[in-house]
Amino acid sequence: MKKKFKLSFAFLAFAICSTASAEMAFPIPAIPQLDAESYILIDAKSGEILAQYNAEQQRDPASLTKMMTSYVIGQALQSGRIKNDDMVVVSKDAWATGNPVLKGSSLMFLEVGKTVSVANLNKGIIIQSGNDACIAMAEHVAGSQGAFVNLMNEYAKKIGLEHTHFETVHGLDAPGQYTTAKDMAFLGRALIRDLPNEYAIYKEKEFTYNLSKPQLNRNGLLWDTTLNVDGIKTGHTNAAGYNLVASAVDGNTRLISAVLGGRTFKGREEESKKLLVWGFRFFETANPVKADSALVNQTIWYGDQNKVPLGSLEGAYVSVPKGRAADVQVQYTIDNYIYAPIAKGTSVGKIQFLLDGKVINEQSLVTLQDVQESGFFGTICDWIVLQFNKLFG
Known part of the structure; x- marks a missing residue:
């Protein structure tokens, strides 16, 4: 049964900061200002919002879309509808050379007519951000990209993403496709909570398929030794800017940040780190019941x-x-x-x-x-x- 938390963080902060200073080790400073169009920081366990700016501003999701693609795949695996060792035949639509939409985008470099396991395609989506892998898996799970997109939007409603709508399985810009920083953070929470086996893939730093060199996970915070980051997903298009949803753990506390509309590839990591460091330094998660x-x-x-x-x-x-x-x-x-x-x-x-x-x-x-x-x-x-x-x- 879903918990219904009704009080805002603003009220929490007011209630806490109104106590005598002797009752606190030190006051909680202002939320850090980030160089991004919108952002949010949530406690993954309580679901409480700790910081936000333009968190419900409508934005292009870019490859953050693949978090929902992954969520649908994870649900299909968990229910037994598909298996990791299923072999998928690569169609022309999932072949970069045969589909002009994929030209110049991030790819797993699938070849038409070849068979690839669900496990490898899933890693290609999560680690390599392969748009071709998204198409191949959408066709395998739902029969077509359109049917898979319908599943994505149905799950979005079930999770409670009120300001998100998908039009593609991969996140390349499309009319009518949008999300918010808040919705992406709570999608990350659902992924972590509902599909731990699926989420475990997000911490893998590299994956090799059809290339001589491994492709690295684009979430650079996985290499940051000052934070225990174990996911989640990057995204970038000209319309979206640089996006990053990140999650890290410190003791009993797991935080999720979502930074949308960042200015640069590395900037989205730096801004996300500011949020996470601030959150861990001044907050923790209690488990009173x-x-x-x-x-x-x-x-x-x-x-x-x-x-x-x-x-x-x-x-x-x-x-x-x-x-x-x-x-x-x-x-x-x-x-x-x-x-x-x-x-x-x-x-x-x-x-x-x-x-x-x-x-x-x-x-x-x-x-x-x-x-x-x-x-x-x-x-x-x-x-x-x-x-x-x-x-x-």
Whole structure:
């Protein structure tokens, strides 16, 4: 069940910065100014936005599109619809010499009529940013590029990308194709969360196919020894500028940055690093409620058991100033009486997270197991007790 965080980072920052300076190691400085058209920094676990500028400005995605191509492929692999050792026949459309659209773009250098494994094509998409590999995989997964694009847009809706629409499988500029820095960051979050096997490919630094020399991953931050970056994707066209979605881990905290409309190839890396360094230096991720761990056992009426455990199915994560994770307090409210039958994951109330007495975030309080309805006599007994409870309790 998806968490619904309702409070903005601006409120979080206000709540935190309004406390006495003695309660903090040091204040949180202003968000760094970047040389880019739009950018965002999010906490991958909590989903909270830590910094943003023009984050919902409509932009050309360029090869960031391949993150969604990869997401669709990862879902197909995870569901068993395709397998890594499937062999794909390269069509004329996936052959650079036969498709003028691909001329001068990034390629895996596929040859028409040859067969290539899904595993190699997937690496060609992620590591080499091969536009030809995208076409070959789109045809293998969905039968045509058009059908695959439809899948991309369907998944975009499911993930909650409200300002993104795809027209191509590879990201070369096309009318009607657009995204935002915010949507790309949250697409990266979905990729990391939903498809760990697929995401593991993003940290690979090179891949060799059909060339004497290996092609290097275009995400230069993978070589940065001061950050533990393990993805995600670069992109560039004349219309888009230089784009980079990057993710790094420090302890229990994973951050995702998205920088769109950067000025130069290296500049997008430098600006992304500024965001990530700022985020790790001043924030960390708290985990005050563990996954499937009962926060409370609450009375349930008409059920085949008297109590139902309530908590969070996936665990609760909250972004807090560095060094304050242990200070997060938890409180909860229950909306009403709880009745059986009820399914695991049903929202019955609210969990709130407090720092220095102020609510900094909240999410749904849900049932942690199914509870079936009791038999006839159990229902009658519960009804009688419930009436007394409502009258006198």
